[in-house]
Amino acid sequence: MMKSEFEERIGTTIPEEEYEIIETVYTWYDDSLDKDETARLYSLLGIAVFRDMYSRAVELQALDDAMRGEQQQHRERMDELVTRITQLKRGE
Numbered sequence: 001m002m003k004s005e006f007e008e009r010i011g012t013t014i015p016e017e018e019y020e021i022i023e024t025v026y027t028w029y030d031d032s033l034d035k036d037e038t039a040r041l042y043s044l045l046g047i048a049v050f051r052d053m054y055s056r057a058v059e060l061q062a063l064d065d066a067m068r069g070e071q072q073q074h075r076e077r078m079d080e081l082v083t084r085i086t087q088l089k090r091g092e
Contacts, residue, residue: 009039028057
């Protein structure tokens with residue numbers, strides 16, 4: 001969600017620093033937190049609730065990044081094994 005889109009939903013402007021926290025929480029915290037729910041949550045509780053949720057969102061992002069890295073390594077290793085099997089079948 002763009003900052004301008006979020007501000008339109010809440011009816012006011014917010015500092016970039018606050019939006020970065022909100023965007024991280026929106027993106028990583030919970031799949032059920034859609035654009036409207038995010039705006040409603042901010043309108044009801046302000047930035048404090050997002051600051052409370054931020055550390056968990058950052059950890060979720062880090063875990064997702066780590067998982068993607070592991071998946072990439074796994075794919076690369078599988079490709080190596082397939083290549084070696086092919087070579088052996090060809091008599092190489």
